[in-house]
Amino acid sequence: MEKLLKVISNRAVIIVLLILLQLGVLFAIVFRFQNYFVYFYTFYLLISSSVVIKIINSRSNPAYKIAWIIPIMLIPIFGTVIYLVFGRVRFSKKEKTKMEVIQEREQLANERTVPKAKITDGNQNAIIQSNYLSxxxxxxxxxxxxxxxxxxxxxxxxxxxxxLKKAEKYIFMEFFIVNEGEMWQTILDIMIKKAREGVDVRFIYDDFGCLFTLPHGYDKKLRKEGIKCCVFNPFIPVLSPIFNNRNHRKITVIDGKIAYTGGINLADEYINAIERFGHWKDNSIKLVGEAAWGFSLLFLSMWDFVNSTESRVEEFIPTYEANELPETKGYYQPYVDSPFDRETVGMNVYLNLINRATDYVYFTTPYLVIDNLLMEALCNAAKGGVDVRIITPHIPDKWYVHAVTKSNYAQLIEAGVKIYEYTPGFIHSKTCVVDGEYATVGTVNLDYRSLFLHFECGVWMYKTNGVDDVLQDHLETEKLSQLITLEEAKNVSFPKKVVQACLSVFAPLL
Structure with missing residues (x-):
């Protein structure tokens, strides 16, 4: 009985029940109006036709359009209702304008505080990619x-x-998932200690990402400990498209001189303190020097947006003693992707890398749920003689997403792409390395949500030691992975093929 009460009182369970209740009421109203069939059907045709026309004429990815048009056509009335509730972008024009103003302000601050670097070796491919990110x-x-x-x-x-223990001025942290355990408690203890010492400690977490891991009002608990905390997209159990846009970024900045980004969240499975899906293979990269300041600005732009504040950027500019800045080897460029605009930065970073590869392009990704544009880019690169390799998990965290991932194997392998599965367990790192010159490490999965719906971040590198490190990690991971043959990719039972086919249609919504 005690366990049942604990489950029922869980925040996530309550929210799900409230949403189901609202859907039930909404559908009951729809059924009630069916008594006036002629009028109702005419009204429905007008609404559904308008919705379909709107979807077709939107700038959304074509696969995303199809994934919504199908339920609208197959499930009359209810498909339209579900789209109107969950299918639209949540953020208003006012919020988008607000973020644009913040971004412009942070960009100007960046130009004032750090001399703008330029690629000086004449490599036009690198210059084009960097200009795009700028x-x-x-x-x-x-x-x-x-x-x-x-x-x-x-x-x-x-x-x-x-x-974190060495922080003197400030600590900025921004994560998608936080779960109470060894990892989080260790970090939290340091943050509390630093806050009491007078260090400016700020923390952002995504409410949807922490729906099942943190209690409601956890931000208030952190604020009582002296940590400045805010919640991105607070989850309210009211029917809305809030599900679509999540802050999937992972950023840690210390004093503007050190920054971390990569795949790891703040939960024990990410450091293999507990086992959920076999061995958890993840990654992170630490930047020391000027590029860390770039992540400070990215954090502050999100902080100002969530809190409706205007940070005094000048207060956070790091100061360096003579000869304290590290010697330069190559170039680093932090970047973010946002659903506020129509620019799919994460997707375009990957497309730029694939399309400019001449020797090889290697990916690691937990999910391989891609649209036709990315599929064609990977296949065309392989057909042109580029060595294309992708490592995915052998033990999945979500069976339905893994089913769609596997459904893409055959087409890629037929084109010459090599697919590996990380046999010890689940691989969560998101990396791409190209020709020994370029690499990116960050939070962008090869799936629709990361590429089109989420807030993401990463760091693009050109001719840095980090490029060599990413390459070495990929090759070492391959040794622990199973190469998937075309025969294996096609050897799927008929029931599984049916499931994969159905899931693939709705892949952009998973």
């Missing part, structure tokens, strides 16, 4: 930076806690 990715190109790449979450965790 215009649409909210950050500048940086030199005077070194990096340390961590191929496992537990390694990144150890380094992060040591750096």
């Amino acid at each position: 215009k649409y990715g909210e950050s500048s190109l940086f030199t005077h930076t070194t990096s340390e790449y961590y191929p496992l979450g537990e390694q990144a965790f150890e380094a992060m806690i040591e750096d």
Whole structure:
């Protein structure tokens, strides 16, 4: 009985029940109006036709359009109702304008505080990619930076806690998932201690990402400990398209001189303190030097948006002693992707890397749920002689997403792409390395949600030591992975093929 009460009183369960109740009431009203069939049907045709026309004429990805048009056509009335509730972008024009103003302000602050770096070796491919990110990715190109790449979450965790202990001015942290346990408690204890010492400690977490892991009002608990905390997209149990846009970013900044980003969230499975899906393979990269300041600005733009504030950026600019800045090897460019605009930065970073590869392009991703544009880019690169390799999990965290992932294997393998599955368990890292010159590490999965709906971040690198580290990690991970043959990819039972086919249609909504 006690366990049942605990389950019933769980915040997530209550929210689900309230949403189901609202849907039930909504559908009951629809059924009631069916008594006036002629009038109701005419009204429905007008509404559904308008919705379909709106979807077709929107700038959304074609696969995303199809995924919504099908239920509207197949499930009359209810498909339209569900789309109107969940299918639209949640953020208003006012909120988008608000973010644009903040981004412009942060960009100007960035230009004032750090000399704008330029790629000087004449590589036009690199210059084009960097120019794109400067215009649409909210950050500048940086030199005077070194990096340390961590191929496992537990390694990144150890380094992060040591750096957090050394914070003198501020700590900025922004994560999608936080779960109480060894990892979070260790970090939290340091944050509390630092806040009491006078360090400006700020924390952002995504409410939907923490729906099943943190109690309601957890931000108030942190504020009582001296930590400035805010919640992105507070989840309200009212029918809305809030599900579509989540803050999937992972950022840690210490004093504007050190920054971390990558795949790891703040939960024990990410450091293999507990086992959920076999061995959890994740990653993170630490930037030391000017590029860390780029992540400070990215954090502050989100902080100002959520809190409706205007940070005094100048207060956070790091100061360096003579010869303290590291020697430059290559270029680093932090970037973000946002559903506020129509620019799919995460997707375009990957497309730029794929389309400009001449020797090889290697990916790691937990999900391989891609649209036709990305599919064609990968296949065409392989057909042209580029060595294209992708590592995905062998043990999935979501069976339905993994089913769609596997459904894409055959087409890719037929084109010459090599697909590997990480046999020890689940791989959550999101990396791409190209020709020994370029690499990106961040939060962008090869799936629709990361590429089109979520707030994401990463760091693009050109001729840095981080590029070599990402390549080495990929090759070492391949040794622990199983190469999938075309025969294996096609050897799927008929019932599984049917399930994969159905799930693939709705892949953009998963």
